[in-house]
Amino acid sequence: xxxxxxxxxxxxxxxxxxxxxxxxxxxxxxxxxxxxxxxxxxxxxxxxxxxxxxxxxxxxxxxxxxxxxxxxxxxxxxxxxxxxxxxxxxxxxxxxxxxxxxxxxxxxxxxxxxxxxxxxxxxxxxxxxxxxxxxxxxxxxxxxxxxxxxxxxxxxxxxxxxxxxxxxxxxxxxxxxxxxxxxxxxxxxxxxxxxxxxxxxxxxxxxxxxxxxxxxxxxxxxxxxxxxxxxxxxxxxxxxxxxxxxxxxxxxxxxxxxxxxxxxxxxxxxxxxxxxxxxxxxxxxxxxxxxxxxxxxxxxxxxxxxxxxxxxxxxxxxxxxxxxxxxxxxxxxxxxxxxxxxxxxxxxxxxxxxxxxxx
Ligand code: SF4
Ligand code: SF4
Numbered sequence: 001x002x003x004x005x006x007x008x009x010x011x012x013x014x015x016x017x018x019x020x021x022x023x024x025x026x027x028x029x030x031x032x033x034x035x036x037x038x039x040x041x042x043x044x045x046x047x048x049x050x051x052x053x054x055x056x057x058x059x060x061x062x063x064x065x066x067x068x069x070x071x072x073x074x075x076x077x078x079x080x081x082x083x084x085x086x087x088x089x090x091x092x093x094x095x096x097x098x099x100x101x102x103x104x105x106x107x108x109x110x111x112x113x114x115x116x117x118x119x120x121x122x123x124x125x126x127x128x129x130x131x132x133x134x135x136x137x138x139x140x141x142x143x144x145x146x147x148x149x150x151x152x153x154x155x156x157x158x159x160x161x162x163x164x165x166x167x168x169x170x171x172x173x174x175x176x177x178x179x180x181x182x183x184x185x186x187x188x189x190x191x192x193x194x195x196x197x198x199x200x201x202x203x204x205x206x207x208x209x210x211x212x213x214x215x216x217x218x219x220x221x222x223x224x225x226x227x228x229x230x231x232x233x234x235x236x237x238x239x240x241x242x243x244x245x246x247x248x249x250x251x252x253x254x255x256x257x258x259x260x261x262x263x264x265x266x267x268x269x270x271x272x273x274x275x276x277x278x279x280x281x282x283x284x285x286x287x288x289x290x291x292x293x294x295x296x297x298x299x300x301x302x303x304x305x306x307x308x309x310x311x312x313x314x315x316x317x318x319x320x321x322x323x324x325x326x327x328x329x330x331x332x333x334x335x336x337x338x339x340x341x342x343x344x345x346x347x348x349x350x351x352x353x354x355x356x357x358x359x
Contacts, residue, residue, distance in 0.1 A: 012042035025038055034050065171199075248328035
């Protein structure tokens, strides 16, 4: 793939040209923070944003979507029939502009989850029409970020275009051929020179000291830490604090659990099947037939979320279940955080070890 240089002054023209053929979404300023939203004019797009309330997953897995409609009735011979019509909502050529590297890692996970094994046609239909334009993070979003610990501070190969601000220009890496075509068809950009590449390299090297480590262990140690601490008393402590509100999972770029509901029309002959985001932190999530709840306590639900982030997803999909974006920390009213929990488990192990050795 190639590296292009685009003067920053040409960005508005690029965005406006894209809008002629695509739904363009990207980070905008709102009263409550930054959020991914439809870009109606290029000056709404804010590329130097700290983080957004929700990650861009909402464009790939909407909060609520109709999967199919159905109609029941009787055939001429009296047998009952049901007609089913698939529905593909929000499937349109879309450019997601300004995706941070951590959120790209979230999309890598989503692509695996929804396209491997049982293929989710609805997700894949939207994904095939989606272009990802990333923006390199040169500063941490805020103190809640721990992307450096989780190895998500560099872009994974999921982007079509990836931009890095260098002085008055963007250096744009083309990750796919369709991304390169998208760029060249919509703005005048030139191949980067050796000097541009040197300045890009300097910019990328200079960013690392601005990001700090928050974890006391390495990313690779986390799955074992979780396994050893399955029976820790820390889960009870966190369970007592947790409000079971589900905010942490809603804002998470790697949470993908959903509920499926059938809704009948008043005529009781037709209806639709919808799926909506769900949260393992809600009491009803594990409620099954007969009234049994296999994760009835908040302690067991907090543990389950932490286990997914630190161990289960890594085991099943081979990639991190937490991008270190920090959104769950910002959303949690009782300050239950991933670094706080992992560090507490780690400290607990040091205490156990020292009492066992008499140190
Ligand atoms: S668990 Fe928290 S920090 Fe990790 S990806 Fe989800 S929201 Fe971000
Ligand atoms: S946001 Fe905090 S209080 Fe709410 S469910 Fe998550 S951990 Fe519990």
